[in-house]
Each structure stands twice: as structure tokens, then as C-alpha cells.
Amino acid sequence: MDKYPKTDLEFEALFESVYKRKVDASQLNELHKKAIVDQIRSKRYGKSIQNKGFENSLAMPRIKTKLYLGKTAGGKKVYFNVEFSKEGIKCTSTIDLMEVARQIATSEFDQTGGRAKSFAGQLPTRRMGESNITKILIAWLLAYQHICNYKKVGHVDSMPSRELTRELMYLVMPEVEGRNQSSKFFGMTWHTVISAWELPPAEDFYRYKNYFNSLVKSELKEIDKAAAKEVERKEKAS
Numbered sequence: 001m002d003k004y005p006k007t008d009l010e011f012e013a014l015f016e017s018v019y020k021r022k023v024d025a026s027q028l029n030e031l032h033k034k035a036i037v038d039q040i041r042s043k044r045y046g047k048s049i050q051n052k053g054f055e056n057s058l059a060m061p062r063i064k065t066k067l068y069l070g071k072t073a074g075g076k077k078v079y080f081n082v083e084f085s086k087e088g089i090k091c092t093s094t095i096d097l098m099e100v101a102r103q104i105a106t107s108e109f110d111q112t113g114g115r116a117k118s119f120a121g122q123l124p125t126r127r128m129g130e131s132n133i134t135k136i137l138i139a140w141l142l143a144y145q146h147i148c149n150y151k152k153v154g155h156v157d158s159m160p161s162r163e164l165t166r167e168l169m170y171l172v173m174p175e176v177e178g179r180n181q182s183s184k185f186f187g188m189t190w191h192t193v194i195s196a197w198e199l200p201p202a203e204d205f206y207r208y209k210n211y212f213n214s215l216v217k218s219e220l221k222e223i224d225k226a227a228a229k230e231v232e233r234k235e236k237a238s
Contacts, residue, residue, distance in 0.1 A: 004037060014040065049176065053187025057196035060184070061085060064120035067172045069133050071110040073103055080141050082172050086197050089148040089160050089168065093141070098226055101138040105227030106234070109133070117174040119185050125174035135223050136216070143215035144168050153208040161202035162194045169193065 005011040008025035011033055015023045018040050025033065062085040069078040078100055083090040093100075103109035115131035116124035147154050147164065154164035169190035177183045202208055 004034070011037070049187040050192065051187075052181075053176065053189060053192035054196050056184055056186060056188050057192040060188075060193075063173075063188075063193065065169075065172045065174070066118055066120065068113070068116040068118075068124060068126075068131075069100060069111075070113060070131055072100070073108040073110075075110075080172065082168060084160070084165060084169065084193070086159060086199070088151070088158070089165070091141070091145040091148050091168075093145075097138050097142050097145075098223065100133075101135050101223040102226045102230050104133060104135055104138070105223070106230050117172060119174060122174070122177075122183070122185065135220065135227075139216045139219035139223060140171070142219045143212050144171075146215055147208075147212065153204065153211045154202060156200040156202060159200060161205075161208070162199045163202045163205055163208065165194050165199055166190045 005014055011025045012023055015021075015025075015036065028036075062083055064081070064083050066082070067080040069080060071077055072095065076095065079094050080097070081090075081092045081094075100109060111131040111133055112129075113131070114126050114128045115133065116126040118124035148160075148168075151158055154161050173188075173190060176189055177186050180186060
């Protein structure tokens, strides 16, 4: 819809085709009519992106993403890598996440580069400034890693559930690539992926969430223990 309606009849026909009800254009001023047309254009553009995202998701047998966390005290960049597919989700990190948590607790972890999400081979969507990675986020990542490896919860017949996939994608996938329509990732979101892949819903969702929360609590205790030991070691060394 490139052209603005020239007459009230054209505007009324457009309005009725979208909203399935009639409107009297003579009761609206030009600014109001323009706002309605802009809203319709935005709605149609958003729908076209969603449709393209569904097509791109359908054509993708697996999706590789990575979440940039920061740099270690030694200057090594740390990524949490996730590979999604219908068959399973693989979670890996470039170094042990418990070591990341220890360095965060002792203020050794460099987070000045900002937090970034990206598809494999694509430029990251970066939030500049401090990334503000916390020990709770590290505990979440460790919990997801455990669940995806052992498949005791959050899966249906060994397939990742919609809920598990949605929550992890929300954390590690970049935003819609609205700037590049030629990209194979254009329009892809967690919603288009779980719909296109027809992932099954988790009937034991509450069991999965309870298990996830218990894992997070357990990992937080281990993180605190590791941090306390490091502080004690430094005090003895000094």
C-alpha cells in the first residue's frame, strides 16, 4: 500500500477491508485519517515481517546463536553458544561458567564491552556500556545447560518443548533483523521458530519450572562457595 487514499471513498474502502466495519470519513480530519493509514501500513508491514520470519524459520533445520558475556581476567572472550534444532538443544561455553561466576564475584571479569546476542556468522546486536552479567544469569545458563543435556524435563519424547525453546531463545537470540531483508534470519523470532518447527507443548510445564528453579538455587550455592574460597585464597596470599 504505497499510495495514500485520494478520496473519502478510497479511505472508507481501505478502513473496511482492514477493520471489517464501516467508517464515515467526513467525520474525520486529515490528520486523523493520516494516522489511521499509517497504523494500517505499520500493521501490514509487521505482518509481512512475521510471514517472512515463519518462512525463514521453516527453512532452517538448526539455528546457532551465541551470547557474549565479556572477557576473563586474562583477556579471553567468553561466549555461551546454543544450537537449536527439533532433535535437541546443545549448550556450550568457551570456558567453564563457574569460573566466570567466580571472576564476577571478585570483580575480575571485564564487562565493559557490553552484552551482545548474535546468530552464528552474523554481526551481534550489542548493548553498549556495561553488560551487567550477574551470578544469577550464570546460574540460569548452567541450569539450561543441565536440562538440555539430560532431557529429564522440558522435553517431549526427547524433543525440546515449546516452553524450553521459547525461554532460552528469548535469552540468547538477537532481535528481528529488520534492517536486512536479504538475510536468511530476517523476521525470525522465538515465536516464528516454535510455530514453524511445530514443537510440542510441555504438559509437565510446572514440573519443568520447579526443576529449573531448584537447579538455579543449587548453582547459586556453588557459585557462592567458589567465590568465598577465592576471597579466602587471596586474603591468605596477601
